[in-house]
Amino acid sequence: MEVSTDTPKSIWSQILAILGKNPRLSVFLILAVISTALSKGIFLSPANLHNMLRQYAGIGIMAVGQTFAILLAGVDLSQGSVVALVSMILAYLNTSGCGIVWPLVVGLCAGAACGLTSGLIVTRGKVPPFIATLAMASIARGIATLITQARPVYGLSKELLVFGRGTVGGIGIQILVWANVALLGVFLLTRTVYGREVYIVGGNERSANLSGINAHRVKLAAYILSGVCAALAGIVITSKLDMGGPYISLTDNVQSVASVVIGGTSFAGGRGSISGTIVGTLIIAMMNNLMNLMLINPYIQQGIIGAIILLTVTMNQRKAGVR
Amino acid sequence: MFQVQRDLERKTAASRLGNLFLPLALAVIIAVCAFISPPFLTQENLKNVIIGSATFGILACGMTMVLVTGEVDLSVGSQVALTSVIVATLAPKSLALAVVAAVVATTLVGLANGILLTKTAMPSFVLTLGTMGIVRSMALVIADGQPVYGVPQSFTALTSTMVGKIPLVGVAMVVMYALTWFLLRYTSLGRSIYAVGSSSESARLSGISARQVKIAVYAMSGFLAGIAGLFYTSYVTLGLPDGGVDYETQAITAAIIGGTSFFGGEGEVHNTFLGLFIVGTVKNILNLMGVSPFVQPVAIGILIITAVVLRTRKSE
Numbered sequence A: 001m002e003v004s005t006d007t008p009k010s011i012w013s014q015i016l017a018i019l020g021k022n023p024r025l026s027v028f029l030i031l032a033v034i035s036t037a038l039s040k041g042i043f044l045s046p047a048n049l050h051n052m053l054r055q056y057a058g059i060g061i062m063a064v065g066q067t068f069a070i071l072l073a074g075v076d077l078s079q080g081s082v083v084a085l086v087s088m089i090l091a092y093l094n095t096s097g098c099g100i101v102w103p104l105v106v107g108l109c110a111g112a113a114c115g116l117t118s119g120l121i122v123t124r125g126k127v128p129p130f131i132a133t134l135a136m137a138s139i140a141r142g143i144a145t146l147i148t149q150a151r152p153v154y155g156l157s158k159e160l161l162v163f164g165r166g167t168v169g170g171i172g173i174q175i176l177v178w179a180n181v182a183l184l185g186v187f188l189l190t191r192t193v194y195g196r197e198v199y200i201v202g203g204n205e206r207s208a209n210l211s212g213i214n215a216h217r218v219k220l221a222a223y224i225l226s227g228v229c230a231a232l233a234g235i236v237i238t239s240k241l242d243m244g245g246p247y248i249s250l251t252d253n254v255q256s257v258a259s260v261v262i263g264g265t266s267f268a269g270g271r272g273s274i275s276g277t278i279v280g281t282l283i284i285a286m287m288n289n290l291m292n293l294m295l296i297n298p299y300i301q302q303g304i305i306g307a308i309i310l311l312t313v314t315m316n317q318r319k320a321g322v323r
Numbered sequence B: 001m002f003q004v005q006r007d008l009e010r011k012t013a014a015s016r017l018g019n020l021f022l023p024l025a026l027a028v029i030i031a032v033c034a035f036i037s038p039p040f041l042t043q044e045n046l047k048n049v050i051i052g053s054a055t056f057g058i059l060a061c062g063m064t065m066v067l068v069t070g071e072v073d074l075s076v077g078s079q080v081a082l083t084s085v086i087v088a089t090l091a092p093k094s095l096a097l098a099v100v101a102a103v104v105a106t107t108l109v110g111l112a113n114g115i116l117l118t119k120t121a122m123p124s125f126v127l128t129l130g131t132m133g134i135v136r137s138m139a140l141v142i143a144d145g146q147p148v149y150g151v152p153q154s155f156t157a158l159t160s161t162m163v164g165k166i167p168l169v170g171v172a173m174v175v176m177y178a179l180t181w182f183l184l185r186y187t188s189l190g191r192s193i194y195a196v197g198s199s200s201e202s203a204r205l206s207g208i209s210a211r212q213v214k215i216a217v218y219a220m221s222g223f224l225a226g227i228a229g230l231f232y233t234s235y236v237t238l239g240l241p242d243g244g245v246d247y248e249t250q251a252i253t254a255a256i257i258g259g260t261s262f263f264g265g266e267g268e269v270h271n272t273f274l275g276l277f278i279v280g281t282v283k284n285i286l287n288l289m290g291v292s293p294f295v296q297p298v299a300i301g302i303l304i305i306t307a308v309v310l311r312t313r314k315s316e
Helices: A011-021 A021-038 A046-071 A079-095 A099-122 A129-148 A158-165 A173-191 A191-202 A205-210 A217-240 A252-262 A274-293 A298-322 B002-036 B041-069 B076-090 B095-120 B124-143 B155-160 B170-188 B188-198 B200-205 B211-237 B247-257 B269-288 B295-315
Strands: none
Touching: A011 B170, A011 B247, A021 A274, A021 A298, A046 A079, A046 A173, A046 A191, A046 A217, A079 A099, A079 A129, A079 A217, A079 A252, A079 B170, A079 B269, A099 A129, A099 A217, A129 B247, A129 B295, A158 A173, A158 A217, A173 A191, A173 A217, A173 A274, A191 A205, A191 A217, A191 B269, A205 A217, A252 A274, A252 A298, A252 B095, A252 B124, A274 A298, A298 B095, A298 B124, B002 B170, B002 B269, B041 B076, B041 B188, B041 B211, B041 B247, B076 B095, B076 B124, B076 B211, B076 B247, B095 B124, B095 B211, B155 B170, B170 B188, B170 B211, B170 B269, B188 B200, B188 B211, B200 B211, B247 B269, B247 B295
């Protein structure tokens, strides 16, 4: 912690200074306190917290993959569409008598394939990630709607519903999936050679290439990871909704990017962390949860999330500028 | 200054070569369309293509300027919704007031985007992602989440009004493109926009304020979003707070297919105009041929990738 060089200040200004240096934490804490106070404690009830986490597990899983793309100075705008595509594949195969193993395998492969395609377009085709994944989003959504001519698919088998509705030791399975994906992400980024390469390539691609790192391969792997995360989110979301929907997750992509950005990962690449992303997702989840508890006009939810993005990113940049 | 000028000359020379490619591509697409589907060239159908593209087209005009400065504006779709809600809410009192208020509102949103961008040095993607949500909420709160009725007949007639054989909205779009083209090519602001986009450093050295240029560009993008929103409102005949979703994507698509670089410094509005009609024509012919509408996004996605890959290959 830094010691203030100014004249001693009141405890409040010191607290403010600490919070100012940890924008994510401060927003998180302030929101938690406000949520608890305004909801008269309901916010902190285990049932409410559990519900909230179950609801945002899908976005949380996407955001972990998104972190890799953004750390590499890219972005994956196709995640929401991949969720819909995987959802349709799962539901269609499951209801046409393929059991549950094949639908899951094909769904995960489809997610990986979408990520691989985006990655190839970015690296081989030299298309900016924004454009490449925007095009991929369009293509994946198109294929998702083509499978049944845009009709949702109902009547999934019971085994498939486990991912969105089952619990292990009282904890929703999708929360466990989220936790595992996040842990795996943290492990990849902090404990493996690949993780170090992600930061190096994201920080400066030229010097990474000069030091013998194959930047293309690092990026390709990141987009595949992002696609697989989207596929996992697709499985969890489909199972929770108990249907395959071609138009689900239309706004989830924005929330996934917002989680990462609120979590302090720099859009220029090279700086950020999965733990930040998780806090980012939790901030969005808490915000929406509080509004629902308070029966606040739902129309301002998007605006509040927008304001939080602007607030935390400005604070992050102040912090980076001070350093 | 000489460096900037030389950069500009090189860029214009390169794009002059590229200029042949886009009109040729559009001509080939139109010829193929006319050949495989005779109804394509009927006046009624072409009118539909123009009306269907015009809102995106006006947005794409502003988006091109924003992209040339090396930034992006994701909030224009929400701004279209805001315009439509303001027009529908105020129109019963005074139509003129409603129209002016709506365009002033979006121009202010654009101005705020520009000021925030230059004050905070936030990436424009993140900043406008934030304002996209805020502006959407403004539209939803004003309209209380419901469609707003109250757009007078005289205003909804705007879309179907014909000037000669061209719908009014098409004429408005062409006027916007002509003005922007003139601005980019023959004014010092236009030259500054390219200079800032190709190299902020050399622009700064030659005395151009990147800050002022970017604020101006975002304000113009907001103004054009307001104009696009007016025609959108006239077309849907309602104030739609949840309208205009994803319109920013459509605008970016037209600009990118028209050869605008995502990294700034390159792009011209007349090429965006051609890009817009390439997209519009492809969508239209798929419709005419009775291809499932769900194939359209797949086709557009492939079109975007092909266009950008071809252009990067050519420039290398």
